[in-house]
Amino acid sequence: MILEDLYRLLRSGHVQAQGVVDTMTQPIVVLDHNLCVTNANNAFVRTFEVERDDILGESFFRLGNGQWEIADLRHLIASVIPKAAAVVGFEVTHDFPAIGQRTFLVDARRLVHPDNNSTNILILFDDVTERRRHDAEKDFIVAEARHRLRNLFAVIRAIAMQTETEDRTATEYRDIFLGRLEVTLRAQEIASSGETTDFEPLLRRSVGELGVERFHCDGPAVTLTSSKVLAVSMIFHELGTNAMKHGALSVPAGQIHVTWALEAGPRSRTYLICEWQEKNGLPVTPPKRRGYGTELIEGTSAHLGGKVELKYDPGGLTATIKIPV
Incomplete structure (x- = not known):
């Protein structure tokens, strides 16, 4: 194989690898052993509204306004290569310069290499802002429903306990109780409408x-x-x-x-x-x-x-x- 063929093969492999990375919808960056950015996919550039040339060669922890300069995250990423460790689901909530407050789950692993001696780190960002918001809304709705049910049961119990039974038949008691219960339910309906x-x-x-x-x-x-x-x-x-x-x-x-x-x-x-x-x-x-x-x-x-x-x-x-x- 002549040198030109080898160069063409390497270039084809690089283009294909870059294409795979750019196809990913999650933002991805690759760091060298000094934790400087050597590559970033299109999703990272779009998500954080940066120029690729502005971040290549820059320390990951100096990007933007130092948004990733978190002691625990730095420690975890720094241990990926020497300890063959991995960072999985490290949550970061930050007010980013261009896109406002967002929440990301950060994964970091050593970049796979044929000879198994790569010192590069691949970092993937999963934007879970909307998921967290929906979870918070769901938790609030469930808590509110439980609160209202407890209140409603307390009212029903009070009605049952305080509706007198003396000199009343079971039918009379039932009718009085159901009447009071009906107005309670109607009132709850009205109260929850606005x-x-x-x-x-x-x-x-x-x-x-x-x-x-x-x-x-x-x-x-x-x-x-x-x-x-x-x-x-x-x-x-x-x-x-x-x-x-x-x-x-x-x-x-x-x-x-x-x-x-x-x-x-x-x-x-x-x-x-x-x-x-x-x-x-x-x-x-x-x-x-x-x-x-x-x-x-x-x-x-x-x-x-x-x-x-x-x-x-x-x-x-x-x-x-x-x-x-």
Whole structure:
């Protein structure tokens, strides 16, 4: 074989090897024994937005703004040749000069050579920025779902434990429990649909089908944060249920009128003042004992930082509810 043929063969092999490296979609660089760049593939040039000629011969740890100058990474790469070691999946998160903050997994191995005495190191970079972002989003969603499920189970347990059984049949208990559970689930749906909720639709949905044609609302537009949706729903569902069983909605002519307004309070707080008034119903007398419904209405209002006043007028129940918004 003449010298020209040997040169042609070597050149062909080099071109083919370079073609293989440039075909790789992950960024790759080759370092010599001084840890200086001897080659870089097209993916490296594109990914880090550098010129090939600007990085050839430069120390790997001086590239860019010293983005790879990490003590542990330097130590690991420096040990590849003398210890025949390999770096696998070393994670680097850095704010790179041209491409912003990215996360890479770095692999480094001795470059394979026919005589097995190569002192070059091949480094491959796997961009996992989007993968890490998706993983973080997934973890957040799973954690949020678990948190909401725990809260929901706690609410369901509280409803079950506090719904009275005395003087009630199993059917009556079931119906009351399922009604309260239904409004809880509807409220959770509403709360998860956005950061704020309009008060009037929430009020109507909380009362549900309980005498919808005899339920009248009037007041300005008010929005509630999602953290208040469940509590407010429970208050008005309880009032509506009581009206259906004992109050205005228990007779054909009975009606419910709900009016509300916003009022300035201390420390620049704004309060929703809502009045629930039952008319044309059965004569009303104060209950002989406090039931779960009364405790729920008063306790939930207090939990929100407000208060409620219940008046058992003969003409119908009046509830004045004050809630900070």
